[in-house]
Amino acid sequence: MFGFLKSKNGAHERPVDAQGRHAVIDIRRVAKVYKMGDIEVHALRGVDVQIYEGDFISIMGPSGSGKSTLMNILGCLDQPSQGEYYLDGENVSKLSEGDLARVRNKKIGFVFQSFNLLKRTSALRQVELPLIYGGAGGRAKRAAAALESVGLGNRLDHLPSELSGGQQQRVAIARALVNEPAMILADEPTGNLDSRSGSEVMQIFQRLNREQGITVVFVTHDPWIARHTRRIIMLRDGLVIADREIAHPLVAGEAERPSEADEMETLFKETYYGGKKDEYN
Numbered sequence: 138m139f140g141f142l143k144s145k146n147g148a149h150e151r152p153v154d155a156q157g158r159h160a161v162i163d164i165r166r167v168a169k170v171y172k173m174g175d176i177e178v179h180a181l182r183g184v185d186v187q188i189y190e191g192d193f194i195s196i197m198g199p200s201g202s203g204k205s206t207l208m209n210i211l212g213c214l215d216q217p218s219q220g221e222y223y224l225d226g227e228n229v230s231k232l233s234e235g236d237l238a239r240v241r242n243k244k245i246g247f248v249f250q251s252f253n254l255l256k257r258t259s260a261l262r263q264v265e266l267p268l269i270y271g272g273a274g275g276r277a278k279r280a281a282a283a284l285e286s287v288g289l290g291n292r293l294d295h296l297p298s299e300l301s302g303g304q305q306q307r308v309a310i311a312r313a314l315v316n317e318p319a320m321i322l323a324d325e326p327t328g329n330l331d332s333r334s335g336s337e338v339m340q341i342f343q344r345l346n347r348e349q350g351i352t353v354v355f356v357t358h359d360p361w362i363a364r365h366t367r368r369i370i371m372l373r374d375g376l377v378i379a380d381r382e383i384a385h386p387l388v389a390g391e392a393e394r395p396s397e398a399d400e401m402e403t404l405f406k407e408t409y410y411g412g413k414k415d416e417y418n
């Protein structure tokens with residue numbers, strides 16, 4: 138439907154979905170090859186994905202299927218070996234390291250599974266860091282506001298070792314948010330958390346998405362977490378094998394978590410098979 142749109146001056150036209158939303162992320166035939174001596178690992182083998190403003194997406198797939206590789210490319214932490222990446226309509230697939238870092242700092246908040254906080258640095262200071270790199274003013278106030286928005290207004294001076302896992306992840310989310318990015322990318326943000334802290338993190342993502350229209354994309358292995366998002370993209374062996382809307386996303390903190398087996402079954406019915414079980418084996 139979208140084809141490869143080029144306007145007269147050669148700029149890329151952003152695809153628009155049925156609801157009139159523009160693509161924030163538009164990747165075309167993206168491949169990633171890691172070279173290790175004589176051996177090549179084909180981590181992504183031609184991935185096309187469009188993600189629209191205000192979307193809320195989970196990326197799933199077996200270990201080694203290319204999820205982190207894809208997230209690192211989407212987050213401008215790494216570049217594709219082949220293919221194009223248009224971020225807000227700008228081709229970022231061939232930018233220099235420095236330009237890539239600038240795009241990342243301005244547009245993207247990244248959250249990691251292992252929090253990636255500095256050990257001897259207070260929560261407030263951690264959240265100020267992106268503002269320091271960006272040369273922004275009013276840093277302490279903005280950082281404190283970001284921490285308040287994730288429920289940590291009373292933990293500003295705490296070190297990571299003085300915070301629970303869930304709280305540490307919320308500091309990382311505040312750090313991702315403080316530059317007011319259009320998009321938050323998170324690689325297994327609930328992977329190291331118990332289910333209650335995971336649910337708190339989901340509530341924050343859902344609120345950011347609903348109230349501020351922030352586009353959220355994250356990787357998860359957990360079907361229950363995935364069902365809180367609006368769309369699931371499934372990878373296998375470096376390719377997208379399914380891409381489905383979730384008709385009725387769960388609201389974090391409201392529904393009771395069912396047994397894992399039931400959950401798997403529901404997810405597979407909704408997304409993997411999409412009602413046509415024969416498509417997949």
Ligand SMILES: Nc1ncnc2c1ncn2[C@@H]1O[C@H](COP(=O)(O)OP(=O)(O)OP(=O)(O)O)[C@@H](O)[C@H]1O
Pocket residue numbers: 171172173178179180198199200201202203204205206207
């Ligand atoms: N820096 C690297 N150098 C070489 N090979 C890599 C590198 N990073 C990832 N790979 C390989 O690329 C493939 C995809 O890895 P990736 O980390 O994207 O998988 P994943 O889907 O995130 O897996 P997991 O669920 O275990 O996190 C794997 O076969 C992996 O071994």
Ligand SMILES: [Mg+2]
Pocket residue numbers: 204205206
């Ligand atoms: Mg990974």
